[in-house]
Amino acid sequence: MDAISHHLSPLWISLATGVTATSITMIAGIAAAAWRQRRTGPLSPIIDAIFLLPLVLPPTVVGFALLLLFGRNGPLGKFLLGLGATVVFSWPATVIAAAVVSFPLMYLTSRAALDQVDPHFLQAARTLGATEWRIFRRVALPLAWPGVLAGTILSFARAMGEFGATLMLAGNIPGRTETIPIAIYFAVEADDLRAAVRWSAIEMGISFVLLAALYYWTRAAGRGVARWARS
């Protein structure tokens, strides 16, 4: 591995992890939100609690739970081993950790955004002969889009910053699983303050740009929604 790519590899790993994890989270979060919005039963509070658990648990607990699940003796680990794949201490492990930790943010914001859609639009679509899938795709999702996008940005920022669960499940393998937060931790441990400051500044820059974009975007979308509401 040459010097430059070694220098920058935590950034690329973090970005690749963030994009992949957010893509998974986005689909899973929207699907879970849509599913939970439609079906409520006696088990609803329990399902909601499970979905939100990664938000409140210490990331080390999430990482440890994932380690048990994906480890050699874990149910998913055994299954994947049967297919010849090991997840633990590999790049996919950073994606899994980031996706699980960012999922609650995506789920919560998409759920809130879908709940905000005036049910009359959905009912009108129903009387016009549309299937539930078409209503979701053409009416509910486009109208909930500002909120869904906000959830996506938040999830991405969260996935980029994931540390505890990633370290537990993926470890610190330079060039493979060493993301920016992990690089910062080991730079401080190794007394390499310059590297720690550099990575911290990069992480802060990315997060700041994302949050500013989120703020501008939701404000613009909010104006659009207000216009619809008036019309």
Add this chain to the structure above:
Amino acid sequence: MGAELSMGLEVRIEMRLPDYDLRVSFQAGDAPLSILGPSAAGKTMTLRAIAGLERPSCGRIVLNGRVLFDSELRIDVPARRRRVAMLFQHYALFPHMTVAANIDFGLRALLPPERASRLERIISQTHLDGLQNRYPRELSGGEQQRVALARALVTEPEALLLDEPLSALDTHLRAQIEYELLQTFQAYRGATLLVTHNIAEAYRLGENLLVLSKGRIAAFGPKKEVFAHPASLEVARLTGCKNFSRARAIGPHEIEALDWGCRLRTVQVLPTVAAGGELRAGIRAHHISFMEAEATPAPSGAAAMPPENIFPAWLVRSSEAPFGVTLYLRLHAPSAGSPEYHLQAEVSQSDWRRMQDRPQPWQVSLPADSVFVMGE
């Protein structure tokens, strides 16, 4: 219930609502049916059940011989397959789609050429040319309503349900849109149901009238019939009648109005009431007329009942609206400062200007053909 109609809409449903049970049973054909009632009477719920947006707890809904819902047969056709169009109170136009996309939304099942020609036809029929690429927020209230109607009609539904179609419009638009709606109803072949809490709207837009109160049908029939002969005090009130008096039958066409202290002739044959049961007399405020000043007052004593139900009346107070005046009247004797009145009459501003300086008492007439008598 009579035999099932093969054409038209037949509804017999029961539904639990928070405050009471909705229980309605009626039929509707091509003639528009107005459903009138106070808010929360179950009007909108009835429409939603027919459209398939709410599930009744039991009953049966049949449209043109097609069973849409039958609790015993466990049939519940989903809204999208009912071919029942609904116009929502605030139109529910998709805000992120253009006018054309909104109207086209229901045409997905058709082939593109048929789709395009239907879209074009309905846009010209509903005078929406030139607005195809606008978004709902860029339209006036009247245009939005036309788009909603176009979107509903373009799918060629077998029934058209309208929930308070004029309530979201500014007053100055209502007359025009109401006229357009009437024309649409005339052209449309299918069951037409219209929900409103506005008495005048219900009367002008519907042929038949269904009066709903607290989840029950209080009256159902041709509108003229329902207005001329309200079946009960409740129906009379809900159709806008303000004047009521307890009454006692004297002859087949004669009553004594106890609260008004007078005898009245009626054209209507009096309803028979159970022994001890009471009659109620009513007259609408617009039907009370005022005799010209020269008319001689009825001689008192011998003729206790003047031939045309004419009585002396004193004004208790008046209330002016932009184009009409409501007069609160006391019969037989001056009010002497008391705010109590016997009758409310509606007169035009010009009539009011002519009569307001005339010496009292005025001679008021309660025309025999306008007096109606109800049981209980």
